[in-house]
Amino acid sequence: MRARxxxxxxxxxxxxxxxxxxxxxxxxxxxxxxxxxxxxAGLESVLVAAxxxxxxxxxxxxxxxxxxxxxLDVVRYADEVPPVPFEAEAHFQWALEGRAVQDVWIMPRRxxxxxxxxxxxxxxxxxxRVWDSTLKAWRVTWVNPVTGHRSELIGRRSGNDIVxxxxxxxxxxxxxxxxxxxxxxxxxxxxxxxxxxxxxRVQGQFRARRIQS
Amino acid sequence: xxxxxxxxxxxxxLGAPSSLGLRPPAEGKVPGTFKQPAAFRELGFPRAILxxxxxxxxxxxxxxxxxAASGIRNATAxxxxxxxxxxxxxxxxxxxxxxVVVGGDCSILLGSMLALRRRSSASRRxxxxxVDGHTDYADATSSTTxxxxxxxxxxxxxKGSEVLANMEGLLPLVCPENVVAFGFQEPPAxxxxxxxxxxxxxxxxxxxxxxxxxxxxAVALKCLxxxxxxxxWIHVDADVLSSADMPAVDSPNSGGLALRELTYFLTxxxxxxxxxxxxSIYDPNxxxxxxRFGRPYAKALATTFASLR
Numbered sequence: 001m002r003a004r005x006x007x008x009x010x011x012x013x014x015x016x017x018x019x020x021x022x023x024x025x026x027x028x029x030x031x032x033x034x035x036x037x038x039x040x041a042g043l044e045s046v047l048v049a050a051x052x053x054x055x056x057x058x059x060x061x062x063x064x065x066x067x068x069x070x071x072l073d074v075v076r077y078a079d080e081v082p083p084v085p086f087e088a089e090a091h092f093q094w095a096l097e098g099r100a101v102q103d104v105w106i107m108p109r110r111x112x113x114x115x116x117x118x119x120x121x122x123x124x125x126x127x128x129r130v131w132d133s134t135l136k137a138w139r140v141t142w143v144n145p146v147t148g149h150r151s152e153l154i155g156r157r158s159g160n161d162i163v164x165x166x167x168x169x170x171x172x173x174x175x176x177x178x179x180x181x182x183x184x185x186x187x188x189x190x191x192x193x194x195x196x197x198x199x200x201r202v203q204g205q206f207r208a209r210r211i212q213s
Numbered sequence: 214x215x216x217x218x219x220x221x222x223x224x225x226x227l228g229a230p231s232s233l234g235l236r237p238p239a240e241g242k243v244p245g246t247f248k249q250p251a252a253f254r255e256l257g258f259p260r261a262i263l264x265x266x267x268x269x270x271x272x273x274x275x276x277x278x279x280x281a282a283s284g285i286r287n288a289t290a291x292x293x294x295x296x297x298x299x300x301x302x303x304x305x306x307x308x309x310x311x312x313v314v315v316g317g318d319c320s321i322l323l324g325s326m327l328a329l330r331r332r333s334s335a336s337r338r339x340x341x342x343x344v345d346g347h348t349d350y351a352d353a354t355s356s357t358t359x360x361x362x363x364x365x366x367x368x369x370x371x372k373g374s375e376v377l378a379n380m381e382g383l384l385p386l387v388c389p390e391n392v393v394a395f396g397f398q399e400p401p402a403x404x405x406x407x408x409x410x411x412x413x414x415x416x417x418x419x420x421x422x423x424x425x426x427x428x429x430x431a432v433a434l435k436c437l438x439x440x441x442x443x444x445x446w447i448h449v450d451a452d453v454l455s456s457a458d459m460p461a462v463d464s465p466n467s468g469g470l471a472l473r474e475l476t477y478f479l480t481x482x483x484x485x486x487x488x489x490x491x492x493s494i495y496d497p498n499x500x501x502x503x504x505r506f507g508r509p510y511a512k513a514l515a516t517t518f519a520s521l522r
Binding site: 059060132134135136137154155156157158159162163165167173175193197198 | 223225228251254263265266267268269270271274294296297298300301304308
């Protein structure tokens with residue numbers, strides 16, 4: 001297996017080969033190039049919002065403070081403390097007419113991503129946090145196409161923290177929290193409930209510092 | 214025991230920081246019951262009962278004036294909040310977990326009962342074990358405060374303002390015959406607070422004193438252990454306690470239960486497998502900064518969960 005058959009590089013390569021094998025190879029390549037460029041601008045203009053929707057009260061705004069870019073130190077991941085400094089990044093923005101806050105969460109950070117990157121400890125995924133006015137809470141969906149990982153949780157305020165509860169694929173409860181929140185930093189912790197039904201095991205932990213508002 | 218079985222009754226702590234149902238303690242002030250979830254977290258209650266903390270269902274803004282249409286303060290906001298709370302409680306029940314809702318004032322009962330009513334059918338009905346120092350059976354005309362926290366039992370059993378009693382066209386949220394009220398000070402029989410003719414089964418504070426807490430508890434629980442009920446919800450208002458044990462409430466109750474009596478009662482009630490519980494009306498603003506009364510109260514409540522089936 002070639003080292004490059006992972007992640008974004010793999011998908012781009014697959015897409016390129018697929019086009020080459022098609023009947024109208026050249027014209028389609030041209031069309032894709034044009035479509036990609038205009039689609040990107042078009043997507044950005046319809047996805048990103050300038051701020052929170054008026055439908056969401058300020059007191060219900062759990063995630064707006066995250067908008068901007070963050071450098072992440074991986075404190076713990078996949079039940080292990082990284083043996084050497086391991087950095088990730090995350091970028092947040094209001095989306096969908098201000099009814100959602102979306103992020104792109106990248107680990108390792110783009111500067112450290114290579115074609116030979118393993119799927120272990122590898123994220124290039126997105127979280128969509130959508131305000132549910134009926135539930136008076138945020139429905140949180142995380143998808144990491146690198147591994148196929150997908151999680152759904154419900155987010156609420158808990159004192160000064162944000163707690164998000166859900167279940168993972170095997171039915172075990174998971175808890176993701178934002179704690180130690182300031183305007184320039186936070187600690188994100190992902191846990192799974194142990195089989196004793198009482199204690200939690202930390203699966204992932206990131207310490208974030210703001211690099212751009 | 215499989216992990217799935219273990220999680221069938223996972224306890225979920227849900228904060229309901231609402232003071233919408235109470236009168237203002239003073240002009241320009243908001244009742245402090247909305248601080249109870251934070252106080253219980255500070256006291257380690259979620260951890261003590263081995264619960265997962267799901268956070269708070271945020272309440273709409275409190276307004277002191279009484280709404281003209283209903284004669285009830287914050288009626289519109291309470292409808293909104295009750296639906297949100299019902300959705301959150303329903304979500305917990307859908308996961309086959311055990312909701313532990315910490316208010317908030319007693320008007321949060323509307324949200325909990327709406328959650329159960331939404332799940333009800335001809336073959337599935339739920340009961341309510343209403344543990345409170347008062348009947349909370351006033352309506353807008355007989356209430357002296359205009360607060361839904363004095364009307365919550367009336368409203369959930371179908372008496373009172375249509376906008377609250379008939380949410381989503383589901384009147385009543387719980388049939389009076391499926392409710393047991395426990396520990397209340399009996400109002401005069403001819404007062405609108407009396408539940409004597411309502412169909413609600415009442416076990417007054419005086420009856421508990423006369424028969425003893427053991428007998429009274431057994432009678433109350435027997436009333437709800439019926440084949441035609443799919444389970445029952447427990448509402449515990451802190452003012453069911455004697456003001457010697459719990460003065461930090463809106464309406465202190467000098468003749469209420471001793472804390473050990475409430476502990477005994479809840480321990481037995483939890484052994485009967487309720488589907489959820491809520492705790493309301495403790496006001497940290499009325500307690501000492503070190504929570505002289507809230508601390509033993511929360512600790513005593515936590516011990517009762519040991520019997521929860």
